[in-house]
Amino acid sequence: MIRAIWLGLELKQPVVLGCSMGGAIVLRLAAEHQDELTGIVGLESSAYAPGRYNELLHHPAIHGGELAASYTYGLNSPHSPEVNRRENWWYYSQSGPGVYQGDVYFYSLDWDAREDIRRIDTSRCKVALLTGEYDYSCTPAMSEAAAASIPGARLTIMQGMGHFPMIENYPAFRPYLIGALNYVAP
Numbered sequence: 001m002i003r004a005i006w007l008g009l010e011l012k013q014p015v016v017l018g019c020s021m022g023g024a025i026v027l028r029l030a031a032e033h034q035d036e037l038t039g040i041v042g043l044e045s046s047a048y049a050p051g052r053y054n055e056l057l058h059h060p061a062i063h064g065g066e067l068a069a070s071y072t073y074g075l076n077s078p079h080s081p082e083v084n085r086r087e088n089w090w091y092y093s094q095s096g097p098g099v100y101q102g103d104v105y106f107y108s109l110d111w112d113a114r115e116d117i118r119r120i121d122t123s124r125c126k127v128a129l130l131t132g133e134y135d136y137s138c139t140p141a142m143s144e145a146a147a148a149s150i151p152g153a154r155l156t157i158m159q160g161m162g163h164f165p166m167i168e169n170y171p172a173f174r175p176y177l178i179g180a181l182n183y184v185a186p
Contacts, residue, residue, distance in 0.1 A: 039126030039184025057101035069093035080168035122152030128180035132161030
């Protein structure tokens with residue numbers, strides 16, 4: 001579907017950016033369509049992220065929206081402004097029953113691109129990875145493992161950031177984003 005958008009819009013060699021599960025998906029896009037892309041920016045990207053699935057996210061005795069929101073609230077950096085961390089909580093509290101559970105089922109149980117990303121040729125498709133130092137969902141070590149499998153990939157661990165840098169503290173995130181974009185599309 002993502003490829004259909006850039007083809008439908010007749011974009012030539014776009015840069016694709018994704019965060020969290022989207023950060024994982026851009027890795028797959030780079031592996032499968034690297035001749036059509038200038039590059040990717042993966043925020044909180046990992047090729048493998050086991051351990052996040054939780055049966056309680058869709059349980060009749062538990063409000064899944066509040067559980068998901070509270071879990072994701074914890075993924076924010078403790079240094080991010082509280083108002084932004086609460087805004088992120090609100091976003092995640094809004095999903096329908098089972099939606100977040102389905103997302104983490106895919107990301108935690110179905111997703112394994114460790115072999116796929118080895119096919120990425122950064123002379124054809126640049127790769128910049130950005131991961132927050134406080135992210136315990138896609139840890140810096142997970143992003144380091146992904147970067148190590150892609151020769152020429154650039155990894156930056158964002159100081160003071162968690163899993164949602166664009167929501168948590170955009171002014172502090174912006175220089176990291178500009179640096180990554182300049183790397184993949186100078």
